[in-house]
Amino acid sequence: MSQPQAGQPVTRNPDANHELSIRVRDLSLWYGDSQALKNLSIDLYQKNVTALIGPSGCGKSTFLRCLNRMNDLIPGVRIEGLVEMDGRDVNGRKMDEVALRRRVGMVFQKPNPFPKSIYENIAYAPRMHDLVGRKAEQDELVERALRDAGLWEEVKDKLHQPGTSLSGGQQQRLCIARAIAVQPDVILMDEPTSALDPISTATIEDLMDKLKKQFTIITVTHNMQQAARVADYTAFFHLGEIFEYNDTKTMFSNPATKKAEDYITGRYG
Numbered sequence: 589m590s591q592p593q594a595g596q597p598v599t600r601n602p603d604a605n606h607e608l609s610i611r612v613r614d615l616s617l618w619y620g621d622s623q624a625l626k627n628l629s630i631d632l633y634q635k636n637v638t639a640l641i642g643p644s645g646c647g648k649s650t651f652l653r654c655l656n657r658m659n660d661l662i663p664g665v666r667i668e669g670l671v672e673m674d675g676r677d678v679n680g681r682k683m684d685e686v687a688l689r690r691r692v693g694m695v696f697q698k699p700n701p702f703p704k705s706i707y708e709n710i711a712y713a714p715r716m717h718d719l720v721g722r723k724a725e726q727d728e729l730v731e732r733a734l735r736d737a738g739l740w741e742e743v744k745d746k747l748h749q750p751g752t753s754l755s756g757g758q759q760q761r762l763c764i765a766r767a768i769a770v771q772p773d774v775i776l777m778d779e780p781t782s783a784l785d786p787i788s789t790a791t792i793e794d795l796m797d798k799l800k801k802q803f804t805i806i807t808v809t810h811n812m813q814q815a816a817r818v819a820d821y822t823a824f825f826h827l828g829e830i831f832e833y834n835d836t837k838t839m840f841s842n843p844a845t846k847k848a849e850d851y852i853t854g855r856y857g
């Protein structure tokens with residue numbers, strides 16, 4: 589590929605040997621008259637971590653919410669384009685919202701456990717989706733989700749205490765356990781560690797590395813070291829466009845655009 593001019597976007601998909609998870613084509617989104625996403629096209633790969641990076645207000649969270657149709661809840665939003673999972677257009681409302689949100693879980697910036705016990709935080713959604721029946725099955729699932737989220741040893745003796753009684757980092761792992769309990773294909777994470785201390789952040793980063801063996805993870809982060817540590821692929825957003833997309837190693841060692849380079853090295857102004 590020839591080197592682009594300064595400022596020119598490079599939006600091709602990176603060469604990848606991975607199965608496709610989500611295919612996005614010509615996705616645009618308007619909040620009223622203001623266009624927040626401009627013709628985005630991207631392939632997101634299964635069982636990898638993809639980081640979405642870029643300056644504040646460039647559309648990362650808006651894009652993330654397009655992947656589980658959370659933008660539908662916002663009044664005045666108009667969306668065009670294709671968001672396809674397993675050959676089905678998610679954005680075209682061909683997939684039931686409840687079914688979609690089971691397959692695409694979300695973890696937010698601020699841990700948000702339900703005002704319920706630790707146990708119920710995990711067991712509630714699988715029960716609603718009829719994934720578990722008997723109490724023994726629920727117990728097993730709660731333990732498995734908490735183990736997978738690296739929280740079991742810390743909470744096994746207090747499962748009936750409120751989720752909100754845990755520390756911030758533990759609450760975030762509880763939210764991850766809740767997300768994985770319904771066995772989604774994809775987990776969306778919107779700045780999952782930005783409210784956490786460095787030790788809790790490192791724990792969640794290790795967890796992401798383990799969880800990608802089972803799930804596709806797409807995470808928004810402002811932390812470039814984190815993107816470099818945890819992500820297999822990185823997409824650089826700029827003014828509502830995906831400006832550059834590549835495997836993380838290449839993106840960080842040899843970015844194709846000056847804008848991505850400036851952003852990654854902290855010179856973006």
Ligand SMILES: Nc1ncnc2c1ncn2[C@@H]1O[C@H](COP(=O)(O)OP(=O)(O)OP(=O)(O)O)[C@@H](O)[C@H]1O
Nearest residue numbers: 619624642643644645646647648649650651662825
């Ligand atoms: N609910 C909303 N209503 C109207 N405009 C919105 C809404 N949410 C986001 N926007 C606008 O859409 C644009 C993209 O915002 P978005 O939050 O997706 O960016 P971001 O890259 O995630 O930013 P940050 O890194 O600061 O979280 C911004 O101009 C923002 O003001």
